[in-house]
Amino acid sequence: MSADRDVTRIVRSWLRTDEHESADRVLDHVLAQVETTPQRRSLWPARRIAEMNAFARLTIAAAAVVVVAVVGINLLPAQGGIGGGPAVSPSPSPSPSPPPSPSPPPSPSPSPSPSPSATPLAFPAAGDLAIGRHSFTMEGVPFTLALTTPGWRSEGSFGVDRGHQASPDAAGFIFWTTAPVGAYSDPCAQTEAPPVAPTLAERGRLAELATAITKIPGTRLVSEPTDVTIGGRPAKHVTIAIPDVIPCSPSSFYLWYTDVPCGSDGGCGRYATEVNSTINVWIIDVDGAIVWIDGETYEESSPETSREVDQIVNSIQFE
Amino acid sequence: MDTDLVVQAQRGDKAAYALLATGIAGRFLAVARRILRDLDLAEDATQQALLAIWQDLPQLRDPVRFEAWSYRLLVRACYAEGRKERRWAPNLRLLPVDEPNSGDDLSSVVDRDELERGFRQLSIDHRAVVVLHHYLDLPLDRAADILGIPVGTAHSRLHHAMRGLRAALEADARPPVREVAQ
Numbered sequence: 001m002s003a004d005r006d007v008t009r010i011v012r013s014w015l016r017t018d019e020h021e022s023a024d025r026v027l028d029h030v031l032a033q034v035e036t037t038p039q040r041r042s043l044w045p046a047r048r049i050a051e052m053n054a055f056a057r058l059t060i061a062a063a064a065v066v067v068v069a070v071v072g073i074n075l076l077p078a079q080g081g082i083g084g085g086p087a088v089s090p091s092p093s094p095s096p097s098p099p100p101s102p103s104p105p106p107s108p109s110p111s112p113s114p115s116p117s118a119t120p121l122a123f124p125a126a127g128d129l130a131i132g133r134h135s136f137t138m139e140g141v142p143f144t145l146a147l148t149t150p151g152w153r154s155e156g157s158f159g160v161d162r163g164h165q166a167s168p169d170a171a172g173f174i175f176w177t178t179a180p181v182g183a184y185s186d187p188c189a190q191t192e193a194p195p196v197a198p199t200l201a202e203r204g205r206l207a208e209l210a211t212a213i214t215k216i217p218g219t220r221l222v223s224e225p226t227d228v229t230i231g232g233r234p235a236k237h238v239t240i241a242i243p244d245v246i247p248c249s250p251s252s253f254y255l256w257y258t259d260v261p262c263g264s265d266g267g268c269g270r271y272a273t274e275v276n277s278t279i280n281v282w283i284i285d286v287d288g289a290i291v292w293i294d295g296e297t298y299e300e301s302s303p304e305t306s307r308e309v310d311q312i313v314n315s316i317q318f319e
Numbered sequence: 320m321d322t323d324l325v326v327q328a329q330r331g332d333k334a335a336y337a338l339l340a341t342g343i344a345g346r347f348l349a350v351a352r353r354i355l356r357d358l359d360l361a362e363d364a365t366q367q368a369l370l371a372i373w374q375d376l377p378q379l380r381d382p383v384r385f386e387a388w389s390y391r392l393l394v395r396a397c398y399a400e401g402r403k404e405r406r407w408a409p410n411l412r413l414l415p416v417d418e419p420n421s422g423d424d425l426s427s428v429v430d431r432d433e434l435e436r437g438f439r440q441l442s443i444d445h446r447a448v449v450v451l452h453h454y455l456d457l458p459l460d461r462a463a464d465i466l467g468i469p470v471g472t473a474h475s476r477l478h479h480a481m482r483g484l485r486a487a488l489e490a491d492a493r494p495p496v497r498e499v500a501q
Contacts, residue, residue, distance in 0.1 A: 007481060007484060007485040007488060008453070008481065010430065010434070010488065011434065011449065011453055011481070011484055012453045012454075014430075014431060014434050015353055015449075015450065015453055015454040016454070017431075021345070021348045021349055021352055021358065021361070022345075022348075023344035023345045023347070023348040023365065025362065026344055026348060026362050026365045026366050026369070027340060027341060027344045027369075029366050030340060030344075030366055030369040030370055030373075031337050031340065033370055034333055034336060034337075034370070034373050035333070037370065037373060037374060038374075039331055039373065039374055039375075039376060039377050040374050040375055040377060040378060
């Protein structure tokens, strides 16, 4: 043991010698390169774990316990939620705000066991995506979509994007593995409006979900909800924009949320990536399951890029 | 670490990034040099890491975690440069001894040479744990976090590395054979 301590002391002393490096030359090179090197656009600002108050956490936890205890384990397919969190889908209670219960305590992972017929989560692995078809699973619904141009990258669990900031081909998608259930009534205060579709059965309410998007204060409605068909399934398409001036930073400007825990606690809230961005939302009804896809373009994105975002969603084929 | 500076740099503020980079460059170079045992490679690794930090800053979810995140990028850059080191191993030069020996711990130049030799025989994985823990004084759980490995693996790597260095020191009784240095 003593010998070990001696060696440690000698190694530590050795590592602390020769401390005359100057980083000036390196720094000069780096700062010169930074002038011409764009940052990679963040996918994270398009999604994060929303802060929820204790009441909401308790509500979610209590509801999740009810899912397991009353409804049973075969209600929902097992899948990862946005960000890899557990995928418990919606509260079984018809009430949007079931009363909090002091017992049992909140469960960070109230995920029911997978049913035998559960569809495993599928999302392209992080990295560059080749031209061709790629597989996804959202809300237990498997589908493929086609990429016809290079440069798209998968974030690995919920996002696909392309292009650096300030590039005309910049665009991004969020594929919600568990669909949002409501929008924010005060984006900067991060106040949630009551969920539009709090139960599984009510998730078929496409029109209400799409309308909720149009009512988010501070956003600009680009196009009203319209009926479209995606992959042969009925869907709503609505487009909003984040204006040049909003009352808080984009990363504090919340748009819509899920009702399931993702991460350690709380639900997932989607906040704006940046001002002057345009967000297309497709809400697709696949045999009662809601598939929710956000596709966004930015101030500098070209019209061709906007069309490509639309084309990619229209290439979806459900299995 | 000034979190406000990190947030500003995340939003593309080049002046904020310049301040940020200035604050960390010296320490980064020191860490890279100790991992790679070569100043040129360390400068390249530091440069690559600082540039990667600028490019990927918007993707950092939690600015408070900037320090750990940025060291992770530095270690990755060291891995990349380490591959070059293997290719050019015969041309590696020993680090110059440009500071007087404090005397207490390093009893002789032989110790330095043996440590140098022993350290170079370690993989970059093992060197990184040693430098993060024994040079930066990071607890092993933080080192593991930076390296993206389980804490147990960090313990294991450190144990293996220190055993190798001890063996190198114990070998000083044998006639020293210097590495090829050109």
